[in-house]
Amino acid sequence: MGFMQGKRGLVTGIANDHSYAWYITQSLVREGAHCLFTHLPGEKMERRCRMAVEELGVKDPWLAPMDAANDADLDAVFNRVKAEFGTIDFLVHSIAYADKSWLRMDQGVFTATPRQVFTQAMDISAFTYMAMANRCVDLMPQGGSMIALSYYGAEKAVPGYNVMGVAKAALEATTRYLAMDLGPRNVRVNCISGGPLRTLSAMAVGGFTDILDHMERKAPLRRNITGGQVGDCAAFLLSELGGGMTGQVVYVDAGYSTIGL
Numbered sequence: 001m002g003f004m005q006g007k008r009g010l011v012t013g014i015a016n017d018h019s020y021a022w023y024i025t026q027s028l029v030r031e032g033a034h035c036l037f038t039h040l041p042g043e044k045m046e047r048r049c050r051m052a053v054e055e056l057g058v059k060d061p062w063l064a065p066m067d068a069a070n071d072a073d074l075d076a077v078f079n080r081v082k083a084e085f086g087t088i089d090f091l092v093h094s095i096a097y098a099d100k101s102w103l104r105m106d107q108g109v110f111t112a113t114p115r116q117v118f119t120q121a122m123d124i125s126a127f128t129y130m131a132m133a134n135r136c137v138d139l140m141p142q143g144g145s146m147i148a149l150s151y152y153g154a155e156k157a158v159p160g161y162n163v164m165g166v167a168k169a170a171l172e173a174t175t176r177y178l179a180m181d182l183g184p185r186n187v188r189v190n191c192i193s194g195g196p197l198r199t200l201s202a203m204a205v206g207g208f209t210d211i212l213d214h215m216e217r218k219a220p221l222r223r224n225i226t227g228g229q230v231g232d233c234a235a236f237l238l239s240e241l242g243g244g245m246t247g248q249v250v251y252v253d254a255g256y257s258t259i260g261l
């Protein structure tokens with residue numbers, strides 16, 4: 001019997017079978033969890049998400065459209081989950097967005113980031129963790145566990161990551177404050193700082209291929225991480241195995257964040 005047997009939760013952010021959320025689902029399903037899914041609105045997005053999930057052997061998946069920048073969409077999804085299932089045990093926040101024209105490596109691009117680009121990146125990539133957590137409280141009366149996905153560019157300046165790094169710093173701080181606020185309700189809130197993985201979003205970051213090469217040369221393990229390794233860590237944090245952990249940023253990065261040069 002898997003360690004997520006009997007647990008049900010909501011997974012956001014599967015764009016296709018390369019998404020971090022897809023690998024997380026793979027681990028959760030293998031361990032017996034019942035996953036519900038959201039995708040960006042639109043028939044094409046629904047079809048892609050459905051196909052990716054069905055590849056994992058999930059038959060007739062529960063899917064709901066959700067633009068996380070839209071409160072009405074958030075309310076509709078969480079109300080529907082409440083009406084159909086009553087409670088959930090976990091949440092996976094695996095979404096982020098920043099206008100890719102501002103994720104270039106050219107000198108001066110970060111400094112010139114417009115207000116609207118900055119606030120949109122912060123809203124979708126950081127605030128939505130709070131917005132979803134707030135809607136989860138009611139759905140987790142006995143407690144629960146949630147994770148979001150961050151990256152090392154939250155704490156060190158990484159060329160090209162730019163405004164997304166600022167949003168990830170906010171996401172990591174949000175994790176700690178949510179953990180403090182929700183801990184008394186037995187809700188655990190963590191973040192995984194994942195190594196670079198070739199996904200749709202990652203390809204929008206300037207110089208992403210160089211980041212992968214650099215990791216392979218410099219990380220203590222001399223390799224890049226796999227999506228499955230992040231998936232397994234996520235399943236652990238969302239399960240009772242991670243029952244003593246909250247407010248943490250857990251690194252799945254082949255050790256890269258531990259070296260100085």
Ligand SMILES: NC(=O)c1ccc[n+]([C@@H]2O[C@H](COP(=O)([O-])OP(=O)(O)OC[C@H]3O[C@@H](n4cnc5c(N)ncnc54)[C@H](O)[C@@H]3O)[C@@H](O)[C@H]2O)c1
Binds near residue numbers: 039040202
């Ligand atoms: N790929 C990497 O190298 C890497 C490294 C560390 C952290 N991360 C983080 O992992 C998470 C997942 O990204 P990914 O790399 O799997 O890429 P991805 O493109 O597969 O997934 C990003 C998801 O965000 C969703 N999204 C964007 N805007 C949204 C909105 N307004 N409402 C709802 N959903 C929205 C997209 O639909 C997509 O499913 C992100 O938070 C990303 O920053 C990625």
